[in-house]
Amino acid sequence: MTEFLSFAVNGLVLGLIFAVVALGFTLILGVMQVINFTHGILFAFGAYFAFTLQRFVGFWWALIIAPIFVGLIGLILERLVIHRTYGGNPLFGLLLTFGLATALEEVIRMIWGKPGYSVAAPRFVAGSLDLGFMFYSKYRLLLAALTIIIILLVWLFLEKTSYGAIIKAGASDSEMVMALGKNLPRMRTFVFAIGSILAGVAGVIAAPIWSVRPTMGTAILMPAFVIVVLGGIGSFWGSVIAGLIVGMSTSISVMFWARISDIIPYVLMAIILLFRPRGLMGEKSVLEV
């Protein structure tokens, strides 16, 4: 039982990281109708920046500075190229961002080299917490708390601020929002930057768990995509719940048979889409014509 609880908590933590990555992904997809394949590589940049910065400024500052850098990269990408694909066939955006992601992965190889590095968790939370009925790493509990705070902040922003309301309105009827005199292009750039920052934050906190390596962006992209589809495209809580489901099932499957943990998310997606073609909480999505 102790073992099962520890596995469940572990799944919860993994799921929360997945959820933060997926949130940024679904936000950009929902508002701009762009399947942003650079999302994974932005996650990788977050991790690499943290890996380098932590040695100089420590964990907390890295947690703040690295995502800002990543947000800036996202901002530049959006302003330079990605905004040109808005309103067109969603395939354009997908192809463009796919190419960008491949190029950026090479940039990582050029800067940090081909081999990966393991990243130390911050010292002040080294060791484990043994509550008798369960046992877990202190760092990962801290990480869980951080991700929950981030998810709540994003939710509060989208639901409780007027800017959030404009963003949501822009997603469902962009012409009307423009007609009301809102600066839609600027808002979209802003949303893209927020999405990138979310990818960056997830990269920073996941670095000690997954180590850094050039391919880590591609590795996270597939689960993120699966989670977004599973939860329903554009759905906030859908992504969070789907993230938790994927994290939990991956973790618990290791208890029984480690080898299947990699395919579990895909099997889940197949089963859920059979019964709910738009995902768990999906409505008619932007990608449907």
Added chain:
Amino acid sequence: MGKKLSKKISRRTFLKGAVASAALLGPGIPYIAKKAVAAEPLYVGVVSPASGNYADHGMMERMGMQMAADEFKAKGVLGRPIKLLVEDDETDPAVGARKARRLIEVDKVKFLIGGVSSSVAVSVGEVAQRYGALFIASNQNSDTITGEKAHRCVFRVPPDMAMALRTLGPYIIEKVGKKWYFFTHDYEWGWSGTRWGKKVLEKYGGTEVGESKVPLNTRDFSSFLIKARAAKPDALVITVGGIDRAALIEQMFEFGIYKEMTPVETLYDYEDVWAAGAEKNFGIHGTEWFHGIDIPAVKEFVTKYKKRWPAALIPVPTQDTANGYIGLRELLRAIERAGKDDVTAVIKALEGHTVTDSLKNDPIYIREWDHQFIWAFYVVRSKKPSEMKDRADFFELLKWSPGKEVARTKEENPVKLEPYPG
């Protein structure tokens, strides 16, 4: 105006040409003449990882090979200069095989050396055997390379996992405990480590309390650590390598696992210890070689390394460097003994040969029937940061076994090699 300009340029070009011909006529001519009479270089193909899970190990072994090549720089081999043609196997068996084939077919290489991943060694070995080239597996430890998948054209420098666990296992049973949990890297090498670990348990009446097969490229070990902890073993016997191992060490520290059981790396690579750092250096381990072995040959090798690579990432040679050095040196010596660069002749010169200057406590015997280099294996303890004399002083030597006492016997390893090539 245009005329003037063209005149100016032509004068300049003339001057350049004059300088160039002067350079050629001066020291250039003897250089060209010397090149013409010099013998065709002896090419050795190096198939070694520069990317993937074992990239840093590959770097260390190539440094060792370079040191061996340096020793033959002045006199050459059979009067021919040595040229290493280096290819990255990307820690991928398919890539390794492709690169090996290209070296043999396009570059006409007869001799290959290198590699860290056992899976890559198996595929490169098959290519070498098919084409009748000679392959020295310099840093792979799976049983199969000199076992089921042994070839006439393949020799293996480092010890196999039988030698590792037969040296390490009894010590762990005696000093740490009889309840073991295994972490097995899910490929050739990992399986070998755990298989021999289980044999040791059987022989000494120990118990296996569990095993986790860890897929290659696993970086999050949390689930495995939770599972291992629940089994309450005395020793966590780990055959996981490369960056995966570095991540595992970080997370053993993160979870505080090392306080509850003794981590035992069946084959600890110095690159990984170095990557983890002094604070995360804990447990009792097996190792094929480390720079602290107290014999003059090792001290001399360490000095040579420091002189050759003053800016090296790791300030001391590792087991990969030593094996890379020994592997290439013995290949080149064998070519000299054979008197020609013929593969069969070189194989015969290696088979049954004894190397007295071995960099270990015992000489190397190159076994003729399975092509395994038979030499010592070591058991070490991770030093605490306070015990370290310098920043590279990670290990204290606890025990060593001569290779011939722990190697597989002919009965345990009934290998039949193919006939000689050609």
